[in-house]
Amino acid sequence: MAKQKGIIKLKGTIGDITFYKSKDGYIAREKGGIDAKRIASDPAFQRTRENGSEFGRAGKAGKTLRLALRTLLLNSSDSRMVSRLTQLMVKVIQADATNDRGLRNVIDGEAELLNGFDFNITGKLGTTLFAPFVGGIDRVSGEITVDLESFIPADMIAAPSGTTHFKIISAGAEIDFEAETFVTATSETAILPWDNTPTAAITHLNAVTANSTKPLFLALGLEFYQAVNGKMYTLKNGAYNPLSLVQVSGL
Numbered sequence: 001m002a003k004q005k006g007i008i009k010l011k012g013t014i015g016d017i018t019f020y021k022s023k024d025g026y027i028a029r030e031k032g033g034i035d036a037k038r039i040a041s042d043p044a045f046q047r048t049r050e051n052g053s054e055f056g057r058a059g060k061a062g063k064t065l066r067l068a069l070r071t072l073l074l075n076s077s078d079s080r081m082v083s084r085l086t087q088l089m090v091k092v093i094q095a096d097a098t099n100d101r102g103l104r105n106v107i108d109g110e111a112e113l114l115n116g117f118d119f120n121i122t123g124k125l126g127t128t129l130f131a132p133f134v135g136g137i138d139r140v141s142g143e144i145t146v147d148l149e150s151f152i153p154a155d156m157i158a159a160p161s162g163t164t165h166f167k168i169i170s171a172g173a174e175i176d177f178e179a180e181t182f183v184t185a186t187s188e189t190a191i192l193p194w195d196n197t198p199t200a201a202i203t204h205l206n207a208v209t210a211n212s213t214k215p216l217f218l219a220l221g222l223e224f225y226q227a228v229n230g231k232m233y234t235l236k237n238g239a240y241n242p243l244s245l246v247q248v249s250g251l
Contacts, residue, residue, distance in 0.1 A: 013165075018090070023211055028221050053102045058089035061106045061177045068182035069119075075238030076169075077120045088117060105175040110251025111215040112185035118244045121162075123154040128222060131156035135218045135247040137172075142210035144172025144218050146246070148202040153194045157222065160240040165191045165225040165232060169243070172206030173217045183208045191225055191232055218247040 062085040066073060074080075089106065092113050096104035118124045127229030131151035135143050148168070153159075157166060167189045173185040187204035208216065223234040 010078065019170060054093050054104055055086075055090060057105060058093055060180060061091045061092075062086045064131050064175055064180045064182060065114075065173070065217070066215075068175055068184045069171055069243075071184075071186060072219060072221060072243055073119060074168055075122070075234060076241040076243035077119045081119050084121070085117065086121075105213070109250075112248045114217070114245050115248040118242065119219075120240070120242055122128045123240035123242040125221060125242040125246070128158050128240075128242045129156070129220075132135065132157070133220065133246075135220065135250045137216050137218060137247055139249060139251075140148055140211060140218065142174075142208045142212060144208060144216060144247075146170050146202075146204045146218060146220055147197075149199045150201050152191055152196055152198050155197050157194060159194050160235060161226055162226050162235055163194050163224045164192050164227040167191045167223050167225075168202060168204075169221050169223060170204040170206060171217075171219045172208050173219070174208035174212050174214050176214050176216065190211070194224075196209055214249060215251065216249040217245055219243060220246045 003039065004023065028127045043175060060206065062082065065085070067084070080141045080216055092109040092111055093104045095110035096108040098108040118126075131148055153166065159166060169182055169186070169188045172184045172187075185208060187206055187208035189202055192199060206207075206218075213239055223238065223241045225232045226235045
């Protein structure tokens, strides 16, 4: 694979060379590879088919999780989040010690490996929010909670330059990865000043299905704002808004 140089950038195929644009710039690469029909039927590619099946399952699982948290992710994700999440989902599936290779899945894997995943690598929760919080997942009641005691925002939140205000957001999600369905509840504080005034104690309650047998997730994040002439604007289009999975119960 090589990068294109010069004023004119090509797209398409010329001879055995394919030209295309990626996140890394304009790329040129030689056509090649093994015939798809052979991969689908040749016993020599059994491992390849198994890996492909599990990778596809990981991609679908990641998409379902993203859809469940879509309202929060609109302002809290980076350009490579999808690929990072898919890679982690592959590890979750590979941790399945019940099913045969190629048939492993998220349900029988280790969904807890997703705990700590940051959806925005440019704004990690652990390097942004220093106020102690307590997360909870009560599978019997279906209550997914997060609590923060009163704190001073300027001391406990490392806000990006230009911040005047912020809010804390959270979500509880119950996800059926096999059916690709979910139940989600979200909470948020009012938009609060980022200053030396202590906040009130914060409690978020996100209720999903009681006695669920599906994986449950708690996501926590912040959104930053800048006040201009009395109006609130999302700071830098949310480029530094953190959102992380802070608790996972995979059963």
